[in-house]
Amino acid sequence: MAGGNAIRGTRVGAGPMGEAERGEAAPRQRVPYWCAQGHETQVSFASDAEVPELWDCPRCGLPAGQDQDAPPPAPHTEPYKTHLAYVRERRSDADGDALLEEALAKLRARRGA
Ligand SMILES: [Zn+2]
Numbered sequence: 001m002a003g004g005n006a007i008r009g010t011r012v013g014a015g016p017m018g019e020a021e022r023g024e025a026a027p028r029q030r031v032p033y034w035c036a037q038g039h040e041t042q043v044s045f046a047s048d049a050e051v052p053e054l055w056d057c058p059r060c061g062l063p064a065g066q067d068q069d070a071p072p073p074a075p076h077t078e079p080y081k082t083h084l085a086y087v088r089e090r091r092s093d094a095d096g097d098a099l100l101e102e103a104l105a106k107l108r109a110r111r112g113a
Contacts, residue, residue: 033057033064036071 027047034040035057041064045051054072057064063072 031055031066032068033066034068034071035060035062035064036074037062038071039064040068 028044029047029051030042030044031051032040032042033055037057037060039057039059041055041057041059043055054063054065056062062074065072
């Protein structure tokens, strides 16, 4: 049964050291993290490991924190999105104005003729 244990240890991703101890003896702690988009990520650490305050959300890459009600803000991504949306809005506004003016011009031309 030693072979089975070795495979299991490898799959979990343990290093070459301490695989045998990890199996059943080493207790673990599961720490939930939430990102600004509400993704929950459960990360398991060894009980003696230092749990980081923040964890990158594997789904969207935003920083995730341990407080579900107050996830860390996304300082890099959010201004980008807002800016992009803003640009899109302005562009469609400008297009709308151009179309309107074109239509008015045609109307005037027709009336004039
Ligand atoms: Zn996320």
